[in-house]
Amino acid sequence: MGKMGKLKFGAAGFLVGTLFFSGIAWGATNKIEVSFDPVRFIVDKVDKTPSGGKFNNNGSSVPSSLIYSGTTYVPIKLVGDMIGKPVAWDGKTKSVLFGDSVVEGDYLTDKAPVDVADKSIVNSEMQLDNQTYNNGLYVNIYYRNKTKQSYNLNGQYKSLNFNYASLDKADDGSSASIIIYGDGKEIWSSTAVQGVPIQSASVPVNGILKLEIEFINISGYSYPSIVNPLLSK
Structure with a gap:
């Protein structure tokens, strides 16, 4: 057998x-x-x-x-x-x-962004941990560059749940910071490292009007990504 x-x-x-x-x-x-x-x-x-x-x-x-x-x-x-x-x-x-x-809510990346990050790709095929995802956001940044994408939430949601990692096609060992701001205040941060398994996060966004996601390169050609970002009411 x-x-x-x-x-x-x-x-x-x-x-x-x-x-x-x-x-x-x-x-x-x-x-x-x-x-x-x-x-x-x-x-x-x-x-x-x-x-x-x-x-x-x-x-x-x-x-x-x-x-x-x-x-x-x-x-x-x-x-x-x-x-x-x-x-x-x-x-x-x-x-x-x-x-x-699964849950009542809206996907963040189904909303029209207020500010668009450089080289950002939204709701397109992404390979992470040899798995394919189609809902989310990723950017390609290098040489310690940084970029930011923002969305209006208008105080309608309580939490943002998502997975995050580096795309498989990123340079070996490359990494980037992902920082989330609510109305200008940092509310969550972590690091996406190529080769590290996909991780999950839950961020309270109760009452937040504007949400910003900042990507900052740390090393190599990095592809930090956020997958299935679901806003729950």
């Missing part, structure tokens, strides 16, 4: 996490035999197969698929990323939520 392994805890947890959505329970001490034979993922004739058979699940590297008893199991979040839809789990109703069902 190809690459086989008897797994007691690690893969069992991955399998249970996947099967849970179908209401199937699995004993924590049961051994199962699974195959990690590579599986390709083709979406609308585009190959979106994760590199090395691994998927970055919110900072944790997990198998992008496994085969057990003739059935292929795939992380729900991977499916959402491949089709460009956010995914969430509603424990109260035991439902997997895709797209607009």
Whole structure:
């Protein structure tokens, strides 16, 4: 059956996490035999197969698929990323939520910017951690340059949730700062480094009228990016 392994805890947890959505329970001490034979993922004739058979699940590297008893199991979040839809789990109703069902709000990058950053690309295909995203913003900056993009929020939102990282095509080890300002005051900052897994952030924006995102190059040709920036009311 190809690459086989008897797994007691690690893969069992991955399998249970996947099967849970179908209401199937699995004993924590049961051994199962699974195959990690590579599986390709083709979406609308585009190959979106994760590199090395691994998927970055919110900072944790997990198998992008496994085969057990003739059935292929795939992380729900991977499916959402491949089709460009956010995914969430509603424990109260035991439902997997895709797209607009996940949370009420608006994508920041669907709004018209007040100020446009130099060399900014919005809602275009982005490769991060060998995964493709289509909703977000990135810039290309170098030689310690900096640039800023801003949006009017008009005090309508409570929080901004997003992922951030450097695009895969950036120079090895290149880095850039990402700083968010609310009405001129810094409210969040971090660093996007090429080769570092994608990270998540949640920034309170309650009452903020104008939001600014500043990108500052630290080293190399950097491509700092913000992915799926969702404003919640």
